[in-house]
Amino acid sequence: MTEIPHHSQVWTYRTPRKRLMLWGGWLALVALFVWCWQLMTRDTIWAFVADAPSQAADIGNRMIPPRLSYLPELMPPLWDTINIATLGTIGGVIMAVPVAFLAARNTTPSVHVLRPIALFIIVASRSINSLIWALLLVAIIGPGILAGIVAIALRSIGFVGKLLYEAIEETDARQIEAVTATGASAAQVLSYGIVPQIMPAFWGISVFRWDINIRESTILGLVGAGGIGLKLQASLNVLAWPQVTMILILILATVVLSEWVSARMRHAII
Amino acid sequence: MSVAYPTTWRRPPQIVKDRRWRIALQLGILIYLALAISTVDVNWTRVYDGLERGQRFILGFLQPDFASRWRDISQGLVESLTMTLTSTVVGVAISVPIGIGAARNLAPRWIYYICRAIIAVSRALQEIIIAIFLVAMFGFGPFAGFLTLSFATIGFIAKLLADDIEEIDETQAEAIRATGASWLQLVNYAIQPQVMPRLIGLSLYRLDINFRESAVIGIVGAGGIGATLNTAIDRYEYDSAGAVLLIIIGIVMVTEYSSSYLRKFLQ
Numbered sequence: 425m426t427e428i429p430h431h432s433q434v435w436t437y438r439t440p441r442k443r444l445m446l447w448g449g450w451l452a453l454v455a456l457f458v459w460c461w462q463l464m465t466r467d468t469i470w471a472f473v474a475d476a477p478s479q480a481a482d483i484g485n486r487m488i489p490p491r492l493s494y495l496p497e498l499m500p501p502l503w504d505t506i507n508i509a510t511l512g513t514i515g516g517v518i519m520a521v522p523v524a525f526l527a528a529r530n531t532t533p534s535v536h537v538l539r540p541i542a543l544f545i546i547v548a549s550r551s552i553n554s555l556i557w558a559l560l561l562v563a564i565i566g567p568g569i570l571a572g573i574v575a576i577a578l579r580s581i582g583f584v585g586k587l588l589y590e591a592i593e594e595t596d597a598r599q600i601e602a603v604t605a606t607g608a609s610a611a612q613v614l615s616y617g618i619v620p621q622i623m624p625a626f627w628g629i630s631v632f633r634w635d636i637n638i639r640e641s642t643i644l645g646l647v648g649a650g651g652i653g654l655k656l657q658a659s660l661n662v663l664a665w666p667q668v669t670m671i672l673i674l675i676l677a678t679v680v681l682s683e684w685v686s687a688r689m690r691h692a693i694i
Numbered sequence: 695m696s697v698a699y700p701t702t703w704r705r706p707p708q709i710v711k712d713r714r715w716r717i718a719l720q721l722g723i724l725i726y727l728a729l730a731i732s733t734v735d736v737n738w739t740r741v742y743d744g745l746e747r748g749q750r751f752i753l754g755f756l757q758p759d760f761a762s763r764w765r766d767i768s769q770g771l772v773e774s775l776t777m778t779l780t781s782t783v784v785g786v787a788i789s790v791p792i793g794i795g796a797a798r799n800l801a802p803r804w805i806y807y808i809c810r811a812i813i814a815v816s817r818a819l820q821e822i823i824i825a826i827f828l829v830a831m832f833g834f835g836p837f838a839g840f841l842t843l844s845f846a847t848i849g850f851i852a853k854l855l856a857d858d859i860e861e862i863d864e865t866q867a868e869a870i871r872a873t874g875a876s877w878l879q880l881v882n883y884a885i886q887p888q889v890m891p892r893l894i895g896l897s898l899y900r901l902d903i904n905f906r907e908s909a910v911i912g913i914v915g916a917g918g919i920g921a922t923l924n925t926a927i928d929r930y931e932y933d934s935a936g937a938v939l940l941i942i943i944g945i946v947m948v949t950e951y952s953s954s955y956l957r958k959f960l961q
Binding site: 453456457460461463464465467468469472473476479480483503504507510511547548550551552553555556559560563564565566568569570573616620639640642643646647656660672675676679680 | 705726730731733734735736737740741743744745747748751772773775776777779780783818819820822823826827830831832833835836837840906907909910913914920923924927930935939942943946947950
């Protein structure tokens with residue numbers, strides 16, 4: 425009867441070496457965090473930070489009660505906001521469909537030239553927020569609803585394009601082959617083999633994006649691109665906090681309603 | 695006698711099956727579009743004037759000027775990156791207990807409702823609106839941005855983490871419970887191994903989102919590269935703006951690819 429003395433009696437999940445590496449990783453993360461924190465708060469005025477609770481209480485006091493009489497005045501901008509989101513979504517979807525077909529590996533006409541370009545369009549559109557697009561477009565085509573619509577459309581290309589091209593790549597190849605076997609042309613294969621398969625995904629993605637766009641179009645007015653954000657900006661500038669509260673309540677209600685509508689529609693489609 | 699078969703075939707409609715409904719829907723959409731487009735009043739002379747500016751912007755995008763404003767750009771970039779990292783770390787650290795509290799199979803009912811309420815508030819408000827308020831409270835600069843992004847991170851991570859915990863394999867938790875484990879041991883040995891890969895993946899994804907958002911909240915004064923971009927556009931320096939945008943796109947691409955690679959590596 426010999427014992428094996430060098431084995432620990434306590435079960436552990438990892439080997440000592442792995443544990444050391446894990447601790448090293450965590451230590452590196454903490455060190456990075458501390459370093460970043462110091463870099464970030466170099467210019468922070470701590471007196472303002474210490475003052476924040478009283479500031480918050482002050483703003484809170486000014487914000488209630490919300491000014492209900494402001495509500496009728498908010499209806500036209502709200503209608504504008506919904507139009508920005510809807511027209512922007514339509515525009516974005518129209519532009520995203522060809523991009524998606526170029527980006528999908530099974531439908532792209534050239535893997536080495538057009539596909540990378542389409543993927544770059546998708547990444548560029550996704551990485552720039554609609555507010556930045558709006559900022560640019562307000563400078564280029566002037567303030568107003570049109571800038572908002574174009575900003576929303578440009579931002580939607582990436583989102584819709586990415587999800588749609590993934591849906592296209594996931595289509596069932598057998599159905600496409602069956603349509604091809606009947607002697608269909610490329611356009612007919614697209615129309616009868618691929619489109620019916622991605623239709624539910626397409627509508628689901630569009631409605632989902634519309635819901636996100638309602639959210640985003642409420643704030644586009646902050647940079648002058650029309651909608652209810654204009655009123656928000658105007659109220660903030662004159663420190664009319666009761667109006668700000670009213671606008672925020674309206675935005676919240678709109679967002680919740682659009683989320684409900686989109687959930688219902690997606691449920692009905694898929 | 696042969697029956698005359700139709701020689702053409704029309705694809706049956708996929709989504710709205712009833713013909714009357716289809717017509718009503720199409721009519722409704724047309725009316726809405728007419729109404730909506732009529733509200734868009736476009737000042738075409740302004741658009742025409744702007745085209746020249748648009749051209750300059752595209753030129754600036756093609757020939758970005760990194761050098762002349764490099765000090766401002768690099769400062770904004772440092773603020774953005776540090777803000778992104780610190781807010782993600784703090785946000786994830788706070789959202790772990792909230793996420794555990796918001797999982798119905800782990801927390802008592804009253805804690806569950808409190809945590810879900812926190813998540814709902816954090817998700818409902820846009821980052822930029824939170825940033826406006828936090829800038830008003832904490833003053834300009836990246837600290838307000840850091841708080842904004844941390845707050846937004848809580849809603850995102852905690853919700854997905856809670857949903858993930860609710861969907862764990864209950865048999866493993868049962869096995870740990872059967873050994874007489876305490877609640878903490880249950881979380882540590884039954885829940886944590888199951889949700890950890892996904893939590894890391896979500897944190898990396900949020901890091902990516904936080905960087906993108908940090909470029910936006912600068913517009914309302916919360917520091918970061920957005921402030922630099924805003925200034926560049928306000929001063930019509932489109933070549934600098936193009937440089938900033940290219941840097942943003944580049945960093946987002948790098949984080950997106952590296953995080954998807956890391957997530958694959960971890961799973």
